[in-house]
Amino acid sequence: xxxxxxxxxxxxxxxxxxxxxxxxxxxxxxxxxxxxxxxxxxxxxxxxxxxxxxxxxxxxxxxxxxxxxxxxxxxxxxxxxxxxxxxxxxxxxxxxxxxxxxxxxxxxxxxxxxxxxxxxxxxxxxxxxxxxxxxxxxxxxxxxxxxxxxxxxxxxxxxxxxxxxxxxxxxxxxxxxxxxxxxxxxxxxxxxxxxxxxxxxxxxxxxxxxxxxxxxxxxxxxxxxxxxxxxxxxxxxxxxxxxxxxxxxxxxxxxxxxxxxxxxxxxxxxxxxxxxxxxxxxxxxxxxxxxxxxxxxxxxxxxxxxxxxxxxxxxxxxxxxxxxxxxxxxxxxxxxxxxxxxxxxxxxxxxxxxxxxxxxxxxxxxxxxxxxxxxxxxxxxxxxxxxxxxxxxxxxxxxxxxxxxxxxxxxxxxxxxxxxxxxxxxxxxxxxxxxxxxxxxxxxxxxxxxxxxxxxxxxxxxxxxxxxxxxxxxxxxxxxxxxxxxxxxxxxxxxxxxxxxxxxxxxxxxxxxxxxxxxxxxxxxxxxxxxxxxxxxxxxxxxx
Amino acid sequence: xxxxxxxxxxxxxxxxxxxxxxxxxxxxxxxxxxxxxxxxxxxxxxxxxxxxxxxxxxxxxxxxxxxxxxxxxxxxxxxxxxxxxxxxxxxxxxxxxxxxxxxxxxxxxxxxxxxxxxxxxxxxxxxxxxxxxxxxxxxxxxxxxxxxxxxxxxxxxxxxxxxxxxxxxxxxxxxxxxxxxxxxxxxxxxxxxxxxxxxxxxxxxxxxxxxxxxxxxxxxxxxxxxxxxxxxxxxxxxxxxxxxxxxxxxxxxxxxxxxxxxxxxxxx
Numbered sequence: 136x137x138x139x140x141x142x143x144x145x146x147x148x149x150x151x152x153x154x155x156x157x158x159x160x161x162x163x164x165x166x167x168x169x170x171x172x173x174x175x176x177x178x179x180x181x182x183x184x185x186x187x188x189x190x191x192x193x194x195x196x197x198x199x200x201x202x203x204x205x206x207x208x209x210x211x212x213x214x215x216x217x218x219x220x221x222x223x224x225x226x227x228x229x230x231x232x233x234x235x236x237x238x239x240x241x242x243x244x245x246x247x248x249x250x251x252x253x254x255x256x257x258x259x260x261x262x263x264x265x266x267x268x269x270x271x272x273x274x275x276x277x278x279x280x281x282x283x284x285x286x287x288x289x290x291x292x293x294x295x296x297x298x299x300x301x302x303x304x305x306x307x308x309x310x311x312x313x314x315x316x317x318x319x320x321x322x323x324x325x326x327x328x329x330x331x332x333x334x335x336x337x338x339x340x341x342x343x344x345x346x347x348x349x350x351x352x353x354x355x356x357x358x359x360x361x362x363x364x365x366x367x368x369x370x371x372x373x374x375x376x377x378x379x380x381x382x383x384x385x386x387x388x389x390x391x392x393x394x395x396x397x398x399x400x401x402x403x404x405x406x407x408x409x410x411x412x413x414x415x416x417x418x419x420x421x422x423x424x425x426x427x428x429x430x431x432x433x434x435x436x437x438x439x440x441x442x443x444x445x446x447x448x449x450x451x452x453x454x455x456x457x458x459x460x461x462x463x464x465x466x467x468x469x470x471x472x473x474x475x476x477x478x479x480x481x482x483x484x485x486x487x488x489x490x491x492x493x494x495x496x497x498x499x500x501x502x503x504x505x506x507x508x509x510x511x512x513x514x515x516x517x518x519x520x521x522x523x524x525x526x527x528x529x530x531x532x533x534x535x536x537x538x539x540x541x542x543x544x545x546x547x548x549x550x551x552x553x554x555x556x557x558x559x560x561x562x563x564x565x566x567x568x569x570x571x572x573x574x575x576x577x578x579x580x581x582x583x584x585x586x587x588x589x590x591x592x593x594x595x596x597x598x599x600x601x602x603x604x605x606x607x608x609x610x611x612x613x614x615x616x617x618x619x620x621x622x623x624x625x626x627x628x629x630x631x632x633x634x635x636x637x638x639x640x641x642x643x644x645x646x647x648x649x650x651x652x653x654x655x656x657x658x659x660x661x662x663x664x665x666x667x668x669x670x671x672x673x674x675x676x677x678x679x
Numbered sequence: 680x681x682x683x684x685x686x687x688x689x690x691x692x693x694x695x696x697x698x699x700x701x702x703x704x705x706x707x708x709x710x711x712x713x714x715x716x717x718x719x720x721x722x723x724x725x726x727x728x729x730x731x732x733x734x735x736x737x738x739x740x741x742x743x744x745x746x747x748x749x750x751x752x753x754x755x756x757x758x759x760x761x762x763x764x765x766x767x768x769x770x771x772x773x774x775x776x777x778x779x780x781x782x783x784x785x786x787x788x789x790x791x792x793x794x795x796x797x798x799x800x801x802x803x804x805x806x807x808x809x810x811x812x813x814x815x816x817x818x819x820x821x822x823x824x825x826x827x828x829x830x831x832x833x834x835x836x837x838x839x840x841x842x843x844x845x846x847x848x849x850x851x852x853x854x855x856x857x858x859x860x861x862x863x864x865x866x867x868x869x870x871x872x873x874x875x876x877x878x879x880x881x882x883x884x885x886x887x888x889x890x891x892x893x894x895x896x897x898x899x900x901x902x903x904x905x906x907x908x909x910x911x912x913x914x915x916x917x918x919x920x921x922x923x924x925x926x927x928x929x930x931x932x933x934x935x936x937x938x939x940x941x942x943x944x945x946x947x
Contacts, residue, residue, distance in 0.1 A: 377753020
């Protein structure tokens with residue numbers, strides 16, 4: 136079973152909330168769910184949509200075509216009509232020539248609830264259409280809103296009974312398993328970092344990273360994480376560096392524009408060898424770009440971020456589970472190699488809500504190399520073969536750290552021999568990181584086939600489904616710095632394509648640079664993520 | 680000096696920084712009877728003042744230009760048992776990183792910030808800063824500085840700093856006393872230290888004439904602002920001090936075993 140429905144209206148209609156509540160109804164019944172939201176950069180009016188896909192198989196993306204549209208405004212109908220079989224609409228607000236008429240606003244008025252509550256009546260009707268006991272929905276409301284759920288439940292019941300008398304069922308959806316957790320990519324990344332010992336999270340609000348700030352702020356006590364929203368991104372990055380200097384694991388979250396502001400701090404983390412995890416949730420640029428839409432344009436930017444040369448660890452997850460594992464792995468690696476790390480997310484992964492089987496025990500805090508000698512003998516930047524110097528923190532030791540070139544003790548120097556030796560020590564860590572990544576999953580392969588599709592980040596989801604249909608092999612490049620040359624250069628294949636949401640083909644160019652692979656680029660740069668429906672013909676064109 | 684590091688001091692002879700170094704190390708030595716020295720963490724920015732981190736045998740982080748306040752904040756939030764003291768220059772703090780200064784004051788992080796205010800960029804060889812007087816002839820303002828100088832004391836008072844003082848690098852006994860008070864103050868303590876730059880803005884004579892101790896300490900923030908805005912003299916001492924809840928008391932969450940599994944259950 137694999138079906139899709141949509142909810143659409145204007146900003147302020149509670150479209151996203153309705154999509155997630157509806158998604159939860161199905162995840163409670165044991166289904167895999169994927170909720171993709173589209174919205175504009177405004178608070179009231181405009182056009183918002185939530186696309187909810189339900190399946191018996193694991194989901195990493197949505198599909199365009201589906202059963203039903205729940206229309207909360209008349210002007211959204213033409214936008215979605217061609218993708219759906221039927222429209223369930225608010226007949227107290229407008230009329231349609233055909234469709235399932237439900238007087239949602241009248242029900243809301245009868246219940247003395249604000250108009251935004253009308254989508255509860257729509258979700259009640261949805262339960263009938265999919266043959267689900269409305270009590271499942273009521274319980275989702277109770278768990279979400281507690282005592283305040285009363286009116287939602289009354290409205291859900293009204294919608295359900297009204298639909299039962301008038302509408303034919305679309306499907307019979309039965310309970311097939313235990314409830315599944317439903318969370319977005321950002322939240323999952325946050326939990327992975329928490330498992331790896333996160334103590335401080337600093338972030339300035341910026342779409343599409345903000346849901347992590349909200350999530351960690353609301354759960355900070357149970358997670359033991361200090362959450363601060365400082366005056367700007369520069370401050371966020373520097374605060375994180377301060378916390379890590381004092382021994383606490385810290386992360387910042389932002390998008391491309393915010394990460395641009397953090398460049399100098401990123402470089403400081405490289406020079407001072409301070410482990411900080413940067414979560415960069417990409418959106419379309421340049422500049423403010425399309426603030427609420429999707430892109431994978433910042434790969435090259437992140438790989439070259441910060442002035443000067445220094446090792447950094449960069450990885451990009453493909454789905455909600457991968458975000459959990461990679462966030463935890465990167466925070467641990469950052470501490471092990473005392474280098475900045477970037478978890479390169481993208482809007483489609485950051486803000487899509489999906490069911491996930493998270494193996495919480497797979498991530499735990501891995502201790503860094505700690506100094507065990509006498510405090511007075513401590514050398515913060517001790518020159519070692521691996522480039523890694525043992526860590527210690529005040530008050531146990533006198534810790535000297537600086538963004539200037541320094542000697543082993545951490546005092547400023549401009550001596551040529553000392554400077555070169557310290558530069559080389561830092562750069563040796565790159566080799567050490569590479570050796571470690573060789574033991575980890577730097578790339579992941581899905582399916583088999585003589586032809587290969589390379590991809591990265593959330594595009595992987597749509598590529599896997601399209602490739603399955605066409606019998607292609609998919610290679611997701613998970614670690615991007617150091618680039619896993621050792622994994623890709625020996626790959627055997629006939630023809631190759633590269634799917635990514637940018638114009639220039641940033642991964643494609645890395646494949647060429649590091650492994651002399653010529654992959655035909657399938658780009659997308661209209662702010663929308665790939666869907667399997669759209670990818671199949673484009674892949675077919677390349678491999679025909 | 681017990682706190683000397685052996686690093687060669689490279690400030691110009693006669694630099695006001697020597698007075699600040701002396702007063703600060705004396706203050707710390709006097710406090711060492713009650714405070715373990717290992718708990719001190721110093722942060723310095725970029726500029727001549729920034730080298731101070733190399734000259735004091737205490738933990739330190741010589742950071743990048745303008746970013747001393749958020750670094751102090753991050754350190755204190757990670758470990759509130761540390762005593763964090765920042766050193767910044769006027770170009771560092773009143774130009775490059777002004778936004779951080781204002782917000783650190785509002786936030787009231789328990790930290791001390793000492794601004795080496797010599798009204799000139801020294802290390803980049805003599806350009807006007809935010810506190811250079813109008814008409815100042817620097818190498819980038821050959822016809823004189825066209826901008827009005829900023830009033831750091833009034834700005835910090837208006838920004839909600841809970842301890843605001845001004846000192847003169849030429850009066851190390853007074854500076855030492857104020858530094859001790861600032862360190863012991865619970866909350867954000869700000870000291871603007873008037874510091875001559877013998878090479879690019881030699882104000883020794885000017886300050887010796889104009890600097891006067893505050894006669895009657897202001898009783899309110901409003902009175903303090905009034906005093907800070909008085910044009911004729913350059914009063915030194917504590918303009919204002921109040922106790923209020925600190926940033927770390929309000930926002931810091933103690934580390935605990937994180938219940939990730941329980942939270943994931945709730946997301947079902």
